[in-house]
Amino acid sequence: MAVLDQLCQKGTEFIEAEDANQVLGVIDSGIHLDLAILDLFMPGADGFELLSDLTARLDGIPIVVLSASEDRSHIRKTLDCGACGYITKSTPAALMIQAFRLILQGGMYFPVELVSTAHSPASCDQLPPDPTLGLTDRQLEVLSLMAKGRSNKMIARELGLSAFTVKTHVASILRTLQVANRVEAALVASRLGIDL
Incomplete structure (x- = not known):
């Protein structure tokens, strides 16, 4: 190829x-x-x-x-x-x-x-009206890098964080957005107009 x-x-x-x-x-x-x-x-x-x-x-x-x-x-x-x-x-x-x-x-x-979010438990109606989706500034930075396809290791390096801290942020982001994975998280953020 x-x-x-x-x-x-x-x-x-x-x-x-x-x-x-x-x-x-x-x-x-x-x-x-x-x-x-x-x-x-x-x-x-x-x-x-x-x-x-x-x-x-x-x-x-x-x-x-x-x-x-x-x-x-x-x-x-x-x-x-x-x-x-x-x-x-x-x-x-x-x-x-x-x-x-x-x-x-x-x-x-x-x-x-x-990628459809039709079967995702998260929808625009279910998410908080807060334009940040209830995420901290640091979590929004992590979400932005997740949406760009960065691995936890790459995010840690880019933001000067430990891999454990990034893993904790990712888990919190998924839980807050009520989604199952990173792609769904990025889609929800994109649909709500968060600047990624």
């Missing part, structure tokens, strides 16, 4: 698999991977089952779904299965490169405009 060629240094090795059995064969071979890119509609397995299996087997290795599907339910299910990103094949090359870079640095990327 030309986009990945632009990201990687000379000598980077790509391993391609045509179906789920080949994917599992690569994983079982013990080859070190820095990133796994999965098509949900790969022959030989249900894409979400395969994604869940890979997430369990590749602990700590980012898994990205690259798909032609722009179905919001697919994107949300991908997030629930533990992927670090979902990139649609219609994504412009420059944005795709930024998304892969972000994921390789420990962040997450999901197309916010396609």
